Amino acid sequence: MPELVAYEIPAETELLHNYPNPFNPETWIPYRLAEDAFVTLTIYDQTGQVVRTIDVGHQIASVYESRSKAIYWDGRNGLGEQVASGVYFYHLTERKEKHNEPTPPKQTETVTLDGEEVAFTEGETLYEISERNRKDIPTLCYDPRLEAFGGCRLCVVELEGARTPVASCTTKATPGMVVRTATEDIEKYRKTLLEMVTSENREIDVDSLRGYASQELTTLVNRYEARTGRFMGAMSGTDQTDDKNPFIFRDYDLCISCYRCVRVCAEQEGDYAISVMNRGFHTQITTEFNGD
Numbered sequence: 001m002p003e004l005v006a007y008e009i010p011a012e013t014e015l016l017h018n019y020p021n022p023f024n025p026e027t028w029i030p031y032r033l034a035e036d037a038f039v040t041l042t043i044y045d046q047t048g049q050v051v052r053t054i055d056v057g058h059q060i061a062s063v064y065e066s067r068s069k070a071i072y073w074d075g076r077n078g079l080g081e082q083v084a085s086g087v088y089f090y091h092l093t094e095r096k097e098k099h100n101e102p103t104p105p106k107q108t109e110t111v112t113l114d115g116e117e118v119a120f121t122e123g124e125t126l127y128e129i130s131e132r133n134r135k136d137i138p139t140l141c142y143d144p145r146l147e148a149f150g151g152c153r154l155c156v157v158e159l160e161g162a163r164t165p166v167a168s169c170t171t172k173a174t175p176g177m178v179v180r181t182a183t184e185d186i187e188k189y190r191k192t193l194l195e196m197v198t199s200e201n202r203e204i205d206v207d208s209l210r211g212y213a214s215q216e217l218t219t220l221v222n223r224y225e226a227r228t229g230r231f232m233g234a235m236s237g238t239d240q241t242d243d244k245n246p247f248i249f250r251d252y253d254l255c256i257s258c259y260r261c262v263r264v265c266a267e268q269e270g271d272y273a274i275s276v277m278n279r280g281f282h283t284q285i286t287t288e289f290n291g292d
Contacts, residue, residue, distance in 0.1 A: 009061050009132070010034050015092040016065065018073075020270015025075035025083050029090055030065040030145070037094035041071050044089040051077050051088065060121050062128075065145035067267060111177040126168035126179055127155055135181045138190060138220050140197070141258040142169050146267050151259060152197075154190050154220070157181045165189060191224040199231035200281060202253045217256055234281040250285070257283055 010032035018027040029041060039056040056071055064070055077083050110117045111126075113133060120129045125148065130137050140152040150167030157168045160178035165186060168179075180186070198204055198221055206214045221227060237252040262285065265274040277286045 019268050023085050027073055028067050028070040030070040032063050033061050036060050040093040042091045063144045066147050109175040111173050113179050120173045124173050126171045143260050146263045158183055191226050194224050194226035195228055196231050200236045236281045
């Protein structure tokens with residue numbers, strides 16, 4: 001999916017809003033890096049005095065938004081003292097070389113991806129490596145801003161030596177791995193999963209005016225020809241027709257249980273205002289007091 005690839009390698013370096021509480025000094029500072037560089041974050045107070053300098057080290061061009069990738073500030077100054085809550089300013093510096101030292105070798109370890117030896121950086125997942133190498137791995141729950149949790153299982157790949165397929169979004173690469181992203185068995189597995197998702201959702205063809213994300217399921221179902229109906233039965237998600245909110249309609253009939261709304265609210269906003277209730281076909285996104 002070219003849209004996602006473009007998002008993973010940003011067009012320009014950008015420092016984003018810290019979270020979950022912008023006034024709390026213990027925080028995560030996300031950013032996007034357009035080119036490989038040594039990264040340093042400098043934190044200032046309201047008087048312009050340097051509170052802390054965090055040397056992140058050499059980073060590859062990518063999106064650093066989830067808690068495992070964003071820059072973490074523990075709320076202490078350069079002397080190790082806890083600072084008070086308030087307004088702080090952040091400045092991201094990127095350098096091609098560090099203190100006149102040559103840039104260290106990048107991505108010296110390799111994995112074999114669909115028969116091709118490709119380099120990777122420590123900490124990268126098989127999904128990230130595949131995306132960077134233009135492999136079209138489907139997913140319905142992945143979001144680069146969030147901690148991957150392998151919920152939809154569509155991103156599974158064959159890993160030589162593993163008894164069963166592994167979720168590429170949560171599997172970290174190690175040197176020498178042999179990975180196959182689109183074998184006949186893997187594609188059959190993905191089709192079966194999509195048939196099951198389709199069977200419990202009331203509507204698959206969603207108006208494109210709802211936005212690009214609304215077409216994810218429709219696009220994949222068409223691609224894998226998963227409109228077979230062989231798993232038809234119980235359905236999940238029920239709209240609240242008596243919802244008193246005059247501004248937002250929560251269309252649970254179209255929910256595919258990717259949980260991205262729940263995770264963004266928790267990981268990015270720090271509010272935990274959206275949750276999941278029940279199990280199986282009765283699983284549904286909910287809010288406090290069920291939205292009343």
